[in-house]
Amino acid sequence: MTTYRIAVVGGTGPQGRGLGYRFARHGHTVVFGSRSAEKGAAVAAEVNERLRTDGFAGSVETSGASNAEACEAADVVLLAVPYDGHDELVATLPLAGRTVISCVNPLAFDKQGPHGRVVDGGEGSAAESAQRIAPDAVVVGAFHHVSAPVLWGDRDYLDHEDVLVCGDSDEGKQVAIELARTVTGRDGVDAGRLRLARQLEPWTAVLISINKKYKVHSGVKVAGL
Template sequence: MTTTYRIAVIGGTGPQGKGLGYRFAKAGHSVVLGSRSAEKAGPVADEVTERLAGVEGAGSVTGAANADAIGEADVVLLAVPYDGHAELVESLPLAGKTVISCVNPLAFDKRGAHGRVIDGGEGSAAEEAQRLQPEATVVGAFHNVSAVLLWGEDDYLDEDVLVVGDVVEAKEVAMDLAEAVTSRRGIDAGKLRLARQLEPFTAVLISINRKYKTHAGVRISGV
């Protein structure tokens, strides 16, 4: 990989954020795990750093409060729960940043996981982030990747990362970063509005996981 990025992971103390931060740093990127408080982020960053001990070419991992994490970043990853999403995103200094959203608005009931309906079916978490931060460039990616596998021992996950967005250059960044997870570039899956399909599709994978006791992913044939 020729390009290395400085990445702020908002939600970096959660399983998805920590796992993606680990994978990015393992591939040589510099990562700052963001949290509402630096005191919470620091120990998780130390845990990831310890995991990377002995990995040749690994990037640095530090912890910081969200705004400080974003300050020096080239790329900001949103890996936060959907509850409180709008309030948090609106508060972040994201102007001018490439923002990757892997937020999945899901709900659970007796029948299992399902996608929430956002803006009457005409919206998604990624589109909401773009609307709230018009001076940022938002793409959607990494929605369907298992946090368990991200933190696992396998060098790479045997699946594809689907990337949606309206700005080609921003999608290229996310597609580059997909190599840290799958060893191959992500797949350009279309415009940002298609996050409306990608985000709730995670509920399908959760259902498959429950049925087959696995950690399913997405693999695209013919590309």
Template sequence: MTQSPPLADSLAGRTIAVLGGTGPQGRGLARRFAAAGLPVVIGSRSAERAEQTAAELSQAVGGATGGPTGGPVSGQDNAGAAAAGDIVVVAVPWEGHAELLEGLADRLAGKVVVDCVNPLGFDKQGVYALPVAEGSAAQQAAVLLPDATVVGAFHNVSAVLLDDPEVESVDTDVLVLGDVREATDLVRDLAGTIPGVRGVYGGRLRNAHQVEAFTANLISINRRYKAHSGLRITDV
């Protein structure tokens, strides 16, 4: 895996927790963050499964003890990971999104929570965006976590590319949405730790729906063209 860009000062001393870190998207993000030298805590419903995934990623990125090639990776249940992280990435299936966050509201208070969940449905015609009462998964998270700062990001990044150690550079931009400038800037810096990725401010949290829904279009593109498509913003 190619060398990651230097860490931004904003990320110094920050631990990244990934809830749902044993799933495809969460594992891929955890791999990239650890490869960049960030301490990572894998969260899962099963602490044993989280520990197993953490051990695998530690070996892959050389970060078992926070060595020169990667940050330390550990595993806990989702509650333990939420408590351990300074920046907490939510990468769980949509079906369990609300229940998980309701139960972790106290542990996530005062933290930056990065929601990358896409509410999608599948039928015989393919993939489509599901309606969400609050407007989007990110807005639902903001309602359920009133004492956290919620940012939407990483919705449109291929989990396959993220978790493939042979892919040195992930060719995509990440749209970052939120209502607090300092938090969106921080998450843009986090996106920039992944080689080839750039974080681009995409508007306030109320604009998260169309970004989440666009994943359905990308999945359709991938199926038709047998690709792992991404998004690039021009003239920025």
């Protein structure tokens, strides 16, 4: 498997930290980005300690940086940020020429529970917004449905679920499909064009509702492959 230098934008959040940890323990170089380099460094230290505890010391390099600094030398950029402020943040990042993986879920919550937010009048998604803002990057959507507590948990692989990958570039999707092996132990599933992020992103609200009802950390598994 190809190894990458991966910038995790929003690396101080639970999803970014968990995915960064999974990438790092499989030999990828991970830089945890944050609005402040100090916060990124604190998460990097936490992940380094976890890697040492798990017996992966010396196999990877992790460090912290501001979000823009983390992207500068990266091959792959993971966007793991809240949707609020997403577009403004993406516009500040050096993303040209890089594979950008968006796991951003535009969600809202009211008295009835979680639901997907309408993006661009129903004709857009967070991933598509990132591609529009950074036209010289290759944007794919992936890792939307993997629970942050499970990512940080003790299982070697989350082999009970699949990572669904959408994008308009076969090469870009292949990067995310390969990285899925660090999480599930197998290739991610090619789920079609980037516009299908409009369906994948809000599906997370369904999983949150299931988790609340059954007190679990649910995921997505594709049957019949």
